[in-house]
Amino acid sequence: MKTFNWREWLIIVICIGLPIAYLASIYGSLPDIVPTHFNHKGEVDGRGEKSTLLVMTLFMTGISLFTYFLVKYANKIDPKKSGQSPELLQKIAYMLLVFLSAIQMVIIHSTQTGSLEGNKYLLPLIGLLFAGLGNFMHSIKPNYFIGMRLPWTLEDPENWRKTHQIGSKLWMAGGIAIAFITPFFNGAPGFTMTMAILAVIVIYPMIYSYRFYKKQQHEK
Numbered sequence: 300m301k302t303f304n305w306r307e308w309l310i311i312v313i314c315i316g317l318p319i320a321y322l323a324s325i326y327g328s329l330p331d332i333v334p335t336h337f338n339h340k341g342e343v344d345g346r347g348e349k350s351t352l353l354v355m356t357l358f359m360t361g362i363s364l365f366t367y368f369l370v371k372y373a374n375k376i377d378p379k380k381s382g383q384s385p386e387l388l389q390k391i392a393y394m395l396l397v398f399l400s401a402i403q404m405v406i407i408h409s410t411q412t413g414s415l416e417g418n419k420y421l422l423p424l425i426g427l428l429f430a431g432l433g434n435f436m437h438s439i440k441p442n443y444f445i446g447m448r449l450p451w452t453l454e455d456p457e458n459w460r461k462t463h464q465i466g467s468k469l470w471m472a473g474g475i476a477i478a479f480i481t482p483f484f485n486g487a488p489g490f491t492m493t494m495a496i497l498a499v500i501v502i503y504p505m506i507y508s509y510r511f512y513k514k515q516q517h518e519k
Contacts, residue, residue, distance in 0.1 A: 318403035337415040362400040418489035426477025431469025451512035466504035473500035
């Protein structure tokens, strides 16, 4: 029988509890109508009743828990039965849980300040997420839940391995670049730079993978 993992549940409770506690601490001071949507420049382009924040926070809490347990127990529901390292899945699950919690905190904070401040908080968080995923990517085995799940990577372990080795380096470098560069750019330039970097680090491994697949087909 498995023992109750106090450390795991303490981390879960902290991650899902912090946004709720933060919202509760400022809820009374918020106006009845608060910002609910922001454009790519971080400017308010939608407003609604502050009760919307309660619904949003509960919804995001559900998403966070679902994502955490989906990743943690990916081995049990993966049709490929890839046998990922449970420790690896646990680390990725923790990372996603922390990321989603931080995103909630940023959103709640933005309703108080009236500005999303994406270049200061949101974009660096996205960069750190990609850098973190890149750090684990080279260790991920072929599966249907995590990684670059392309038709040719799923059918060829060697293609999967090489694609994820390339992707690991690019995601780490690109993520770190986003995290440390975007805070120095205000508004649209930071957003544009982030989208450009993400396009490169996501699309290039896909192109590499497809070319590797075509090369193998030609050799056969």
